[in-house]
Amino acid sequence: MPGRGKPSLADATRGRILFGGDYNPEQWPEETWHEDARLMRDAGVNSVTLGVFSWSKLEPRPGAREFGWLDRLMDLMHDNGIGVVLATPTSSPPPWLGRLHPDSLPRTEDGRVEWWGGRQHFSHSSAAYRSHARVITEELAARYAGHPALTMWHINNEYCTADHGDEAAVRFRRWLRARYGTLDALNTAWGTAFWSQGYDTWDGILPPRTPHYLRNPTQVLDFRRFTSDMLLECYTAERDIVARHTPHIPVTTNFMPLFFGQDAWRWAEEEDVVSVDLYPDPRDPLGAQHGALVQDLTRSQARGPWMLMEQAAGPVNWRGVNHPKPRGLNRLWSLQAVARGADAVCYFQWRQSRQGAEKFHSGMVSHAGEQGRTFQEVKRLGAELARIAGEVTGSHIHADIAVLHDWHAWWAAAQDGRPSTRVDHPAVLHAWHRALWEAHLTTDFAHPEHDLTGYRLVVVPQLYALTDAAIDNLLGYVRGGGTLVAGFLTGVADEDDRVRPGGMDPRLRELFGIRVLHEWWPLEAEESIEAEGFRGTLWSEEIEKTEEAAVEAAYRGGELDGLPAVLRRDRAWYVSTLPEPDALRGLLVRIAAGAGVRPVLDALPERVEAVRRGELLFLLNHGREPVTVDVPGTHTDLLTGDKITERATLDRYGVVVLRP
Structure with missing residues (x-):
């Protein structure tokens, strides 16, 4: 207001x-x-x-x-x-x-x-x-x-x-007039030359x-x-x-x-x-x-x-x-x-x-x-x-990693007539966030046009559609010294869902060291694809790299034998499949470490989550069995008032909130 x-x-x-x-x-x-x-x-x-x-x-x-x-x-x-x-x-x-x-x-x-x-x-x-x-x-x-x-x-x-x-139709037409100004601009944005859909009057739009x-x-x-x-x-x-x-x-x-x-x-x-x-x-x-x-x-x-x-x-x-x-x-x-x-x-x-x-x-x-x-x-x-x-209350959480998410990219990707109905934006987002969460790497989320300069690592699980401003933002982030890792089907289309030249924006292809993206090779539900050190699921791509790029993992066997599964050019990484959970976690931990990002605590028991909020350390046991966690130094558990020295015991579904 x-x-x-x-x-x-x-x-x-x-x-x-x-x-x-x-x-x-x-x-x-x-x-x-x-x-x-x-x-x-x-x-x-x-x-x-x-x-x-x-x-x-x-x-x-x-x-x-x-x-x-x-x-x-x-x-x-x-x-x-x-x-x-x-x-x-x-x-x-x-x-x-x-x-x-x-x-x-x-x-x-x-x-x-x-x-x-x-x-x-x-x-x-x-x-x-x-x-x-x-x-x-x-x-x-x-x-x-x-x-x-x-x-x-x-x-x-x-x-x-x-x-x-009908009333929504009237407002929709009004909204479209404000967005495009002219019918010619709308027809161009919508690609109405396809299937004879061209509009000659605003009243024809529903x-x-x-x-x-x-x-x-x-x-x-x-x-x-x-x-x-x-x-x-x-x-x-x-x-x-x-x-x-x-x-x-x-x-x-x-x-x-x-x-x-x-x-x-x-x-x-x-x-x-x-x-x-x-x-x-x-x-x-x-x-x-x-x-x-x-x-x-x-x-x-x-x-x-x-x-x-x-x-x-x-x-x-x-x-x-x-x-x-x-x-x-x-x-x-x-x-x-x-x-x-x-x-x-x-x-x-x-x-x-x-x-x-x-x-x-x-x-x-x-x-x-x-x-x-x-x-x-x-x-x-x-x-x-x-x-x-x-x-x-009022305290904040510091994160060195930003995961990018955009509703417009999701809306554009979630349509019929795509290479694979199995590719689900939220599922891919969850898979990448899970890898970071299990590694105890604290993450923020950000829009692709937000200021990213405060982050050591920016992660793009998948952004099918990107504006020119978003692409320029990612390029500037890497030029400024940031590390970027992106998953498959990123930068394929513009904000009008128009496929970018070459199947991926040329600026992004140069950033990641992709000379030609020949074909997308989606995988069936029962399929996986072998790569050096891991198995890929859901998707794969036929990529030809530039001389400046390094193949961090290549596909093994089949039509894509020897081609890049994971590609890196300097501080920009591209992952052309969805690695299985342990492999994706290992890859992101490696990239994060190279960017100077450390987990909240090292060597935590399985199913224990560690989060720092302000000066407080929260330890949460998501398992049904008690566990013991190494916590160097002496702390006070704010939930009980007990002193905790060097080791904290968490009961089933237990929590401690430690103040140094």
Whole structure:
């Protein structure tokens, strides 16, 4: 909002780690509210989110207002020392809005209406939806701006809806006019000479609705950009309303983890607090690594401390089989988030629902009540977070490595008609991050056009599409003394999904020492390819190198025998396959060491994670057996107050937070 000093998460935490979660008291009789307040105090809860799905409760009929129940709740929370993250309820409009304004309902690409009865049933382009959302937001902001319980605003919830309807089509055309200016420029960018798709009028352009065969890929790419921008317009409209009433109160909305539908780099710049919802599968052996990736990405978007808005205290309800968290895992993953920069650890939700679609999704208070294991573990965690908060909150994490990620490159790559449907951008990103995580090499994430000069090593798992500015940035980084390592299918296309000359941008080919990229050789699911010292999976490439480049590993056997699998020219490395996990980890450790990057600790036991946040060392045991870790010197474990000299013992799913 122009002219507004930007508040931060620190304005809400005030030296605490925020602890609590979504509270939906409208689902319960009012006598339960006081019992909830007692249990919240018992558990150390200091923050709750109210109102996320309350629109029909606040406005049961058009123009009617029922704020009394929320007034009493705001007062009750304040009387019990609990701050409120107050949500605008606009993610789930009441049924009357869709009934009276059918245009407010989104349509799928085949024209099907998404009706009320669930949630997120709104069209981001609907004038009726936007108008009613502004009105309810204005009234909430005016009513509660001065309430002492208010600590933060939470706009909407998990923005994710696309709309292919007529009103969205009008806004899409308007968005395209602003982007391209002329039809000639649009036809050139979209490559409409292919399949006779040239447009002679703006009115002929539609959202990418269901076609007979493959859709125009640049049209689809632009529609994904447009959808992200329209949702962002909805967010900023509500943000500006609450910020006008409370310029000192921070504003957030919650990202979903590594979500396909939002350009979260751009969104993060519009938030005071960057927050995310995170639900790793407790049965996934790489669940902790998935958590670490999302945490590193969110911290990088926030450029510092961030908020874990939602996690599960136990099982979720939306997997095929919904497993509970074993004893201690909730604590471990919560403290992992703190280790990686979170200053708020919250849940969906406080009390497990007895009705509705999510009644089998866990709560901090489960169906078992306060005697249940879930609540008892929540109590322990609340006490521990309070114990360490004074030495944790506001502190930062230093990383010498940046992993590059860009939503536009992902959108461009995730289309039909590609060399291999098996190449999945998030899976490749996870594989490379896993290698660094298992090697205890701390990583930030960055956009390819960000300033990279502060990093010793920049890692590009895969960026299929790159702008000229991004390519120039990578070239400048290497010229400035940085080390760069990139994976296959990087720099193939420009921002319009137009294949670069030679199948990879010529500047990048020169950087990596590639004279000719002859062919891409994707691999089947059961296939692998031999290379010197490792096996490659998923992909391979027929590369002819320049004289200046060195082959660090060559393919062995088959059509690519003797050709480069891993190529290096000075400080620029190119990996033309996906090495198996141990091999990829070994390669990245070697490259990192050459760039002067060291792990947090050497020789850690398997499944132990080490992270430094400020001067504190977090050690987290992701295994089910106790382990002992060498930690030279004498430290204090902030969780227990115990002195630790030379060796720390971690129980099953154990954590220590060591201060020198």
